[in-house]
Amino acid sequence: MKFAICNEIFFYEDKDKWPIRRQFEVAAELGFDGIEISPFTLNDLVQQITDEQKAEIVQASRETGLAVAGIHWLLIGPTGLHVTDPDPQVRRRTRDYFCDLVRFGIEIGGGLMVVGSPKQRAILEGVAPEQAWQWFKEAMTEAAEVGREADFKVCIEPLAAATGNNFLHRAEEARRMAEEINLPNVGVILDTYSGSQEEADLPQAIRDTAPYLFHYHCNDINKMAPGYGTVDFVPIMRALLDINYQRYCSIEVFDFSLDAVEHCRGGLAALKRALAEAGG
Secondary structure, eight states: OEEEEETHHHHTTOTTTOOHHHHHHHHHHHTOSEEEEOGGGTOSSGGGSOHHHHHHHHHHHHHHOOEEEEEOOTTSSOOSOOTTOSOHHHHHHHHHHHHHHHHHHHHTTOOEEEEOOGGGTSOOTTOOHHHHHHHHHHHHHHHHHHHTTTTOEEEEOOOOGGGTOOSOOSHHHHHHHHHHHOOTTEEEEEEHHHHHHHOSOHHHHHHHTGGGEEEEEEOOTTSSOTTSSSOOOHHHHHHHHHTTOOSEEEEOOSOOOSOHHHHHHHHHHHHHHHHHHHTO
């Protein structure tokens, strides 16, 4: 099992204080194995992230030994995109953008992208759920085909209603979507914040998702890192050990009120304690 940190924790503290190279250096010093990058922290539009910026990420990864775990928060920045919009031109632009995100992820050495974006996938008024399902499946399939040769993984994320989401809430739904797409690089990411609200038994949902679980997000129900709220991460770590999970557990927070370095340090320490107590 490997541990990563989502980079917006630095960006939101002070983007000028935290250039991308410094993010890599500090995350490596803190003991993380990887960093998960939000494209909007580099530019609002992924197509406008420069070759120089991409090269800097690749170089920082090589020199610090910190891997690029993947990319997430994909549709923060661009406007006018929606996966399940009834307008075919909007859906076409959104599918194209996802494909460009895959290309960006591959260029910087990442292995996956997390498809959350609750507001840009929500079922709009007048759209039947089965139609939204088909449109979303088409978008994920097209993105996955772009990344298939590089084994770049498209991870479908079930999200809680509390995130503004009304489509794909639970692990079972995300698994079914991945099963229907039936491509080797399409799977599921589970998230503690959402899973704690939507799943009757989150550790069991982890076990049930084992064949498709490509990534895992660690956050507490209070939107902070592990150890700062009430979620017991020992059963979660135990479930991950039970399925021999060897991929990333990535800390993703939604509350940026704490000092970024201390927040990262505390979250990683809490995860490592939970892992040790779980028998890892």
